[in-house]
Amino acid sequence: MGDAQKKLQELSDEYQKLQGELSTSVEAREKLESQQQENTTVKKEFDLLADDANIYKQIGPVLLKQDKTEAVMAVNGRLEFIEKEIKRFENQIKDTQEKSEKVKMDIIQIQTQAQQAQTATAAA
Template identity: 35%
Template structure:
């Protein structure tokens, strides 16, 4: 028994919605991974800033540039770390916004997939009764 054109169209719609949902889920997973990396970097930089704050103004601070340690001003080092922390915090907020959007899209796609599945079941149960 061949599937009706309406049923084939619903199955095609279901497949495309499921593929879209899968892509969104991959994007959510990628966002979580990137967010995790930024969170780790934020913690590391906050720790560095605490260490720099423990130093007195006459302390020597060195920055690793390639294989070379270069002397750096303590105030400049603190400013650089603060800028890095600010940048990472901004990126985390941006990622949170993106994640919220992705989760909203994911939820709507799930609803769409469920509605299509229900319509397919309705069409199939209508066919089995006839």
């Protein structure tokens, strides 16, 4: 019975670790989705501007004039990067959920076996 208890504790610790990883990944994805929304809004604003419009980029406390095509390319590049990162985190979340579910099933299996052994011992 001691081995089953030890294995159960190990699986429980692993399950908690996976849940922590899952939480961290979900938070990171949410942050990326927020950044994606901000950059999409900026892109829409750029679409409304004339080609010769003045665009300024803040670098520290200074505003520097920037070419519209350069600014649009920078925003498009950021959006592309953010989309790739979101996909990466979604895959990571999916993998962690699958691992977590497997560990959960192992825990249930060990608990069921322990209960059956306990019932058999009590009946004997």
